[in-house]
Amino acid sequence: MSILKTVFLLITFVLVGVWCSCVHAKDTIYSGDKIQGTQTVYHLNPESLAPGLHRFYLQAGWRNSGMPIYVPVIIIKGTANGPRLTLTAAVHGDELNGIATIHELIKEIDYQALSGIVVAVPGLNQPALNTNTRHYVTSNGSGNKTNLNRIAPGDISKGGAQAYMARIWQGLMMEDSDLAVDLHTQTTGTAYTYYAFADVRNKKAEKIAMLMGPDVIKEDEGVNGTLETTFMQKGIPAITLELGEPRRFQADMIYRSVKGIKNVMRAWKMLDGEYENLSSKTYVGKNISNISADIGGIAFLKVGLLDKVEKGQILATLNDPLGREIANYKAPSNGIVVAIATYPLREEGSLLVRLLTEIRP
Structure with missing residues (x-):
């Protein structure tokens, strides 16, 4: 083995070690690479950024070819202090309306008028999105499929999908969120109405759900491993928002969810102005059949x-x-x-x- 190759491998192992131990890191850790001019990171601390709109790719793992897997991240940091809102979309690869919701939302937010920080992940499950499938396919050679929304916050030591989820959770410091909305749709071959899951025992979570103006709210005690429940277990009010149909963009769902998120931001004083009632009737029920x-x-x-x-x-x-x-x-x-x-x-x-x-x- 050449000296140059040995040095390269040692540097790689050190970087991976730093990445895997950066759960409590305070600084943004850059990989040194760029994708189409966009910086890539191992760890991202929004507090370390200047006010403004920032775009990054978070390295969350590797493909079986050895190529890195990059997850898109958008940060809007306001000029004034305030809460941190985390938005996630496409934890399932066939659920696309949430991606468009985030893209439209960032067009409407002026960081100079924002108090706090928005951390948005418009496409969390990159392996599934890239293969037009619903679930993440693990790299263990067996072809098993893992539902990322059942293994949050993940575990780096377990490898595969668990490590992928953990790198996103830890790399974006999700435990430092003050509130969160996880954007979904129904799965392929089915459709939802505009629909929220919320643990209404938590009044802040119930408020987030109502402010979104959904047609229906399911009183949700949570499912271990989902993003919503994981946030709630960390003391962070969160909901799951279902936006219609998979594998397409629906203008009405995107419009309503953008207005709803801005409603939530106004209620938490991230944006000026009064929030509005977005639904003339929201049905709230206890059970699903x-x-x-x-x-x-x-x-x-x-x-x-x-x-x-x-x-x-x-x-x-x-x-x-x-x-x-x-x-x-x-x-x-x-x-x-x-x-x-x-x-x-x-x-x-x-x-x-x-x-x-x-x-x-």
Whole structure:
């Protein structure tokens, strides 16, 4: 092995060691590389930046070819002190409306009129986005797929998807957030209405959800490993916001979510002005009821998003390939339709209709 190569490897190991131990680092750690003129970092402390709009790529891992994986990060640092708002989008690779929400939002925020900091990640799951898939594919050779929104805040020592998530969580100092919104859509073949999950036992989280002006709010006690729940467990009020359909940009969803986030920023005094009521009616419910196909077939839905349904009402029918009805599906209780199948060919166990039930009067 040449001396030059040995020196290069030693430097690489030192850099990786610094990166992996920088959980409590106070400074931004630059990698020294640039992507199309944009600086890349191992660790990013927004407090160390000058007021203004900043764009970076955070190195969060490596592909199996040895090439780095870069995650886009946008920082808007205001001229006055204030809260830190973290926005994440596309933790699942087929959920795209949140990316456009962040892109549109940054056009509308003047850092000179901002108190505090916005940390925005418009495309958290880069491996899935780059392969047009939903989940991150691990590098262990087995082809296993990992739901990044079940392993937050990650664990560098475990490698693979766990390390990828940990490098993002630690590298962006997410535990220093004051509030957070995680932007989603439904998965491929289905659609949500404009819909928030919020642990309403936390009044700040409930306030964030209401300020977003959603059609419905699910009273959410959380799921371990999700970004929302991880933030909440760290004492940071957070919600999950579902924005319609996957694999496309929907102008109405993007418009509403941008207005909602600015509403939240006004309520937390990050922006001047009074927040406004963005929804004439928001339904709040305690439970979700999933109506799924118990056999494969061709689905015909009898209801649409936000329809009110009564117990026993037929929600969908299923045909065989010859056009014969082989099953029908009824509402198990009264509720509001919050999600529907949009792709008619349904496998056994796949969602047909999702209801929000036990709705507050």
